[in-house]
Amino acid sequence: MSDRFADQLLTWYDQHGRHNLPWHHNRNAYRVWVSEIMLQQTQVTTVIPYFEAFMVSFPDVHALASAPEDDVLSHWSGLGYYARARNLHKAAKQVVEEFGGEFPCDQEQLESLTGIGRSTAAAIIAQAFGKRAAILDGNVKRVLARYHAVPGWPGQTQVLNALWEHAETHTPQDRARDYTQAIMDLGAMVCTRSKPACDSCPISDGCAARARNEVKLYPGSKPKKAKPEKTTWMLILEDGEGRILLERRPPSGIWGGLWSLPELDPAYGSEELQEACEKELGITCQNPDLISGFRHTFSHYHLHIQPARLPVIDVSGIADSDRHRWLHRDEALSLGLPAPIRTLLTEPEQAALL
Known part of the structure; x- marks a missing residue:
């Protein structure tokens, strides 16, 4: 039929x-x-x-x-x-x-x-x-929820x-x-989320939501929760040859399996970064140069990233491995990097605008 x-x-x-x-x-x-x-x-x-x-x-x-x-x-x-x-x-x-x-x-x-x-x-x-x-992808859910007024x-x-x-x-x-x-x-x-073009929709004559003048009410919204705020230090550790230390993230979770920059607990103050690098990473560094921080939003939380550039004096504490690599910028950019990290390595001033 x-x-x-x-x-x-x-x-x-x-x-x-x-x-x-x-x-x-x-x-x-x-x-x-x-x-x-x-x-x-x-x-x-x-x-x-x-x-x-x-x-x-x-x-x-x-x-x-x-x-x-x-x-x-x-x-x-x-x-x-x-x-x-x-x-x-x-x-x-x-x-x-x-x-x-x-x-x-x-x-x-x-x-x-x-x-x-x-x-x-x-x-x-x-x-x-x-x-x-x-x-039944996202677009189809919206079309059917409106057409049948599914609450x-x-x-x-x-x-x-x-x-x-x-x-x-x-x-x-x-x-x-x-x-x-x-x-x-x-x-x-046509049946878009924010500006549905009902006048040009081929199925508008049978749409229950339009008949009720309630198109924007369908589909129903996800119950809102306030996203938690998290903060981290993100370190640009650069040795005398211009190589930067990258760290592979765990296989699951945020940015899983991608290469990123080493992070430190935000409880460390800026004046403690040198000592923290030696304690946590086994790397001896010079004084940090702070870069403008920025916020990156994930699906379930906001992450405040405070980048710091630290020239490395002694790299012997970390050798290349499955988890760490010392790479020049052009080599680093050929790997899978999260977009904010890629921007941070190429245009640190732009990262603050993300």
Whole structure:
């Protein structure tokens, strides 16, 4: 049975949808998968240059699976949510080792891969294989929550289940590839979060939220909590050869697996940094030169970063290892670095404006 919602959406998509995105060319499961992971919580315009550069370096799943993690993370630097890159790398190895380098076309098998959930698996099935599968990314949640006036925050199980039911109902048997792209495009281009263009929406005549003049109320907002504030010293330790000490962060958590600058407890005063470096790192330094501090916001807290540049007199306390490296700036910038650290190493004055 034909679904009016889907029919109207597909008619709109044929005229106004996005048909020429980079992952639409030479379309296969690998390219669709990488694009879907990159697009999680990230806009298309931001993703496109990252996707294109990623495909040059890692043109297929075998290339990605065999690449060093540092290379993968360096291609993700600035894109944020770095767990996505680590999961992408792990999943590529799974595809090679468990599926012979071929992506499965089965929902359950796709969901067994690291970092792939229900909606991403469905997007791969629909976009790469052209088979019917219902998706529910952020854009789709917004469209369906408004169209059906589903109250509440989609992070709540009851609300999410209701949206999944609507997603399953509206997904057509035919043109699954076009439909999944169409509903994502509608959310990104028309049914936007802050300025929805209801007058040009192809499904507005059936939209319950618009009929009530309550479009901005859907979907419901996440209950707000005040983000905690944290502070840290971030050290630019430079030896006589112009090399800077980098420290690899733990594999999980904020900036997991990326290279960053050594940090010290904010309880140390600026006059104590020299002594702290010797005590904590085994490095003898000269007097610190303080750089303007700045705040970087993560999803669940604010981090106040106070950078300090310290010329190193004796580097013998720390040798190169899996955790530490002494590198010149150009070498450091080739690694996976968090965006604020990259800016701090290249334009310390700009870092204060972040």
